[in-house]
Amino acid sequence: MAVIELPRLCDRAAALALKGDLADTTGSEALPVDAGNVERMGMAMLQVLLAAQRNEPGIVLTERSAEFDRALAVSGLTETFNTGAAA
Amino acid sequence: MNGIDIQAIFFDECEESLQAAEAGLDACKAGTQDGETINAIFRAVHSIKGGAGAFGYEALASYTHVFENLLGDVREGTVPVTSDLVDMLLLALDSLRDHVESVRGGTPAPDDAAIKARLAEAHENVGKDGGAAAAEAAPAASAPEPAAASGSSDTDDLDALLDDLLGSDPAPAAAQAPVEEAAEDEGEVEGDEWALYVCPQAGAMDNGSEPLLWLRELVELGGTCVKCDESILPQIDEMDPKEGYLAWTFAMPGSVERDKVADIFDFVGEQCLVLYGEEALNPPARERKVAAPEAKAPPAVAPAPAAAPASAAAKTEAAAAPSPTAAAPASQSIRIDLGKLDQLIDGVGELVIAQAMLAQRLTNEGLAHFEELAMLEGLVRDIQESAMAFRAQPISSVFSRVPRLLRELASSTGKHVKLVVAGETTELDKTVIERLSEPLTHLIRNAVDHGIESAEDRQAVGKDPEGTLTLSAEQKAGRIVIRIGDDGGGINREKVLAKAIEKGIVDPEVHNLSDEEIDNLIFAPGFSTAAQVSSISGRGVGMDVVRQNVKELGGRITIESRPGQGTDFVLALPLTLAISDGMIVQVGDQSLVVPLTHVVESLSPAESEIKGMGRNIRMLNVRGQFLPIVPLRQLTGGPCADASAEASMENGVLVVVETERCGQAALLVDAIIDQRQFVIKSLDTHYRSVDGVAGATILGNGRVALIVDVDRLVLDMTSRRQAPAEAA
Numbered sequence: 001m002a003v004i005e006l007p008r009l010c011d012r013a014a015a016l017a018l019k020g021d022l023a024d025t026t027g028s029e030a031l032p033v034d035a036g037n038v039e040r041m042g043m044a045m046l047q048v049l050l051a052a053q054r055n056e057p058g059i060v061l062t063e064r065s066a067e068f069d070r071a072l073a074v075s076g077l078t079e080t081f082n083t084g085a086a087a
Numbered sequence: 088m089n090g091i092d093i094q095a096i097f098f099d100e101c102e103e104s105l106q107a108a109e110a111g112l113d114a115c116k117a118g119t120q121d122g123e124t125i126n127a128i129f130r131a132v133h134s135i136k137g138g139a140g141a142f143g144y145e146a147l148a149s150y151t152h153v154f155e156n157l158l159g160d161v162r163e164g165t166v167p168v169t170s171d172l173v174d175m176l177l178l179a180l181d182s183l184r185d186h187v188e189s190v191r192g193g194t195p196a197p198d199d200a201a202i203k204a205r206l207a208e209a210h211e212n213v214g215k216d217g218g219a220a221a222a223e224a225a226p227a228a229s230a231p232e233p234a235a236a237s238g239s240s241d242t243d244d245l246d247a248l249l250d251d252l253l254g255s256d257p258a259p260a261a262a263q264a265p266v267e268e269a270a271e272d273e274g275e276v277e278g279d280e281w282a283l284y285v286c287p288q289a290g291a292m293d294n295g296s297e298p299l300l301w302l303r304e305l306v307e308l309g310g311t312c313v314k315c316d317e318s319i320l321p322q323i324d325e326m327d328p329k330e331g332y333l334a335w336t337f338a339m340p341g342s343v344e345r346d347k348v349a350d351i352f353d354f355v356g357e358q359c360l361v362l363y364g365e366e367a368l369n370p371p372a373r374e375r376k377v378a379a380p381e382a383k384a385p386p387a388v389a390p391a392p393a394a395a396p397a398s399a400a401a402k403t404e405a406a407a408a409p410s411p412t413a414a415a416p417a418s419q420s421i422r423i424d425l426g427k428l429d430q431l432i433d434g435v436g437e438l439v440i441a442q443a444m445l446a447q448r449l450t451n452e453g454l455a456h457f458e459e460l461a462m463l464e465g466l467v468r469d470i471q472e473s474a475m476a477f478r479a480q481p482i483s484s485v486f487s488r489v490p491r492l493l494r495e496l497a498s499s500t501g502k503h504v505k506l507v508v509a510g511e512t513t514e515l516d517k518t519v520i521e522r523l524s525e526p527l528t529h530l531i532r533n534a535v536d537h538g539i540e541s542a543e544d545r546q547a548v549g550k551d552p553e554g555t556l557t558l559s560a561e562q563k564a565g566r567i568v569i570r571i572g573d574d575g576g577g578i579n580r581e582k583v584l585a586k587a588i589e590k591g592i593v594d595p596e597v598h599n600l601s602d603e604e605i606d607n608l609i610f611a612p613g614f615s616t617a618a619q620v621s622s623i624s625g626r627g628v629g630m631d632v633v634r635q636n637v638k639e640l641g642g643r644i645t646i647e648s649r650p651g652q653g654t655d656f657v658l659a660l661p662l663t664l665a666i667s668d669g670m671i672v673q674v675g676d677q678s679l680v681v682p683l684t685h686v687v688e689s690l691s692p693a694e695s696e697i698k699g700m701g702r703n704i705r706m707l708n709v710r711g712q713f714l715p716i717v718p719l720r721q722l723t724g725g726p727c728a729d730a731s732a733e734a735s736m737e738n739g740v741l742v743v744v745e746t747e748r749c750g751q752a753a754l755l756v757d758a759i760i761d762q763r764q765f766v767i768k769s770l771d772t773h774y775r776s777v778d779g780v781a782g783a784t785i786l787g788n789g790r791v792a793l794i795v796d797v798d799r800l801v802l803d804m805t806s807r808r809q810a811p812a813e814a815a
Contacts, residue, residue, distance in 0.1 A: 012292050015328040023323045043287060043298040044328040051323035074302040076312030076335060 003032040003062060008039045015044035022052040029057055030082060036063025041071035053081055060084045093363050096422060097138045101187045104131035106487050112177050113490060120168045129158045141281055141364025146196035147186045153203050154179050156210045179206055181491050279341025283348060284367035286334035286360040304351045310337040319375045336367060428477055435474045436666060436766040440785050442467045443763060447787030471666055480520050482560045483511035485527060496535045504535055504554045513560040515567045519640055519660055526636040530571045530656050538575035538654050566684060572655040578648040580605045606646040610634040643798060669765045672756040677723040678792040680765050680784055685744040685797040689759055692741055707741055707753045717804045718755040722779050744797050752801040779803060
């Protein structure tokens with residue numbers, strides 16, 4: 001399955017662009033998302049990922065950069081996302 | 088929103104809580120001692136305690152803690168609600184009010200040792216005796232268990248919110264513990280930590296702003312995110328990433344000052360809701376910005392027809408059908424800084440003037456009568472009325488302070504007075520309400536001290552030993568009429584007259600004063616019938632000050648006294664101080680404004696209807712009633728010679744007005760120009776006080792017009808004319 005790679009700058013523009021991809025996803029397996037390159041994470045992207053996580057079949061984070069983890073930590077969402085390897 | 092704003096909100100809420108507690112205790116005293124009433128009292132005190140703790144007001148927090156302990160016993164039914172207990176709780180509430188006032192005013196905390204000891208003793212006795220017997224003795228007073236009592240209405244309970252926040256069961260014991268203790272018990276929030284709520288709105292991410300950076304700064308200050316509220320996050324295909332769907336609650340260390348946190352949000356403006364302390368634990372309900380997925384089609388609520396599976400239809404239905412999991416409706420009220428409201432009122436005042444000027448300009452161009460102008464006038468009036476309504480407050484905010492005053496008076500005079508209140512929902516301008524407190528207090532003190540007899544005297548004449556004070560308010564003819572009545576002995580007119588003669592207020596040779604005139608002598612400066620100056624009244628300045636205060640409010644005060652039955656003081660006040668309706672009249676080359684509240688009628692009398700009385704007085708015969716004619720030309724500095732008055736009377740118009748002390752009179756003017764709203768500008772502020780002039784306004788032609796002080800003008804002119812006439 002194709003992996004969606006998050007850009008280095010996950011700002012509002014990136015969130016708007018990615019929302020369509022995540023919303024259109026179909027299938028029975030969680031969509032792999034690579035957050036390994038994220039250097040700046042914004043609230044808009046966080047909201048999109050949260051909504052995508054809820055949307056069946058959800059997403060799974062294959063990679064997480066330190067910056068991405070830090071963003072999750074400050075926003076109290078460290079344990080929210082599924083993490084694992086791409087199927 | 089900065090710390091000062093939040094403090095202001097805290098004090099507003101304190102006032103509301105105090106009023107709620109007082110209303111609850113009054114209800115208890117009247118016999119309503121159900122669980123909800125007790126809970127309401129508890130919640131009110133509890134709410135103040137929470138805020139006091141959050142703001143670091145130690146004395147207030149400590150006092151409310153002791154107060155709340157006893158209320159907790161009452162709530163749990165371990166202390167029965169007796170009359171003595173309610174009296175003690177009322178005293179405790181008075182002390183709580185003093186505490187709040189001292190915090191607000193930055194003054195030393197009041198001496199609460201005695202009442203605090205009584206509260207603590209009552210609380211401790213429960214522990215020693217065991218509460219079961221007391222609870223059985225007063226089952227009606229027992230409140231439901233906290234969990235049952237809370238329900239939806241209890242969502243503002245700080246402990247419940249803390250428990251909810253920390254994911255624990257609300258235990259009754261926790262409800263009694265201070266915030267810090269409850270938090271410590273959970274081991275997640277340190278004792279001195281405080282809560283912070285951050286809710287970015289749509290627009291918070293505009294212009295490169297990034298809410299997660301604010302959160303990062305909070306963490307760098309030592310804060311910990313304890314909750315991320317995702318409850319309104321919609322499905323991905325229904326969301327707009329530019330919107331703000333998330334909100335966070337942080338636990339901030341006690342060592343971090345609020346200002347430090349506020350600095351982070353300094354430039355955020357209104358794009359992010361930031362709440363501190365107790366408010367952070369009780370944020371307003373948030374509305375879903377789109378239909379939530381779970382609300383889409385629950386068959387039992389809104390069965391989705393097979394023929395209409397389109398998502399648009401589903402969205403419509405989902406939006407219409409209330410979801411059980413949907414957020415509660417947002418609050419229907421908002422708090423607005425009073426300064427902003429005043430700015431709005433000022434702006435509306437200028438709008439009224441600008442509209443009048445436009446109308447005048449168009450009239451000059453021969454374009455007076457067209458639909459758009461009438462529409463504009465209607466709209467301006469609507470806006471003005473709406474703006475004024477924003478400042479309107481129920482008079483209950485003043486009336487609610489009276490029970491305490493009566494309690495204090497009861498302890499100092501020994502006179503127990505029952506209070507009867509009517510019309511407390513009547514609304515009037517906030518400024519009027521604020522300035523009404525002082526004269527009302529004087530009148531009530533006077534009624535209890537002088538009006539209502541002692542219990543022995545009352546019994547001797549067959550009255551209930553407990554006196555009754557009646558407060559009522561109603562809207563009448565564009566004014567608010569407030570009546571303060573007592574069922575005492577009424578004004579002793581012989582005594583009043585004798586005192587007035589003794590003090591040189593009345594000439595001893597004058598013996599034909601009417602009852603009304605004698606009653607009004609109590610308003611004379613320096614008048615007092617009290618044998619001794621007391622702390623309650625009898626200083627001889629109170630009633631004079633009352634009259635002055637009422638007059639400054641643009642109102643008037645009258646007395647209705649019935650010997651042996653009591654006295655009513657009737658205050659007629661304007662609804663608002665800023666904009667009023669008036670009749671614009673022409674006198675010589677001047678335009679004057681006569682407030683419409685005084686105007687009874689206008690007429691052009693026949694010569695036979697005007698009679699002379701002596702050299703100076705002309706009377707108008709209005710359907711058999713003779714009214715003194717007052718030429719307004721004198722106010723404008725014009726000649727007041729009889730010849731001039733006679734000349735203008737032939738071509739002039741008489742405006743019949745109602746006055747406070749002289750009954751009706753007829754103002755002689757050259758012509759009536761218009762009737763319209765006018766914006767009152769104080770002469771005191773811009774120039775100086777002028778007798779007979781209530782203020783000034785700007786007319787549509789841009790010229791300044793004086794507003795006639797009808798009461799003063801008629802009183803001055805009639806008494807001035809009577810003097811030489813009597814001398815003659």
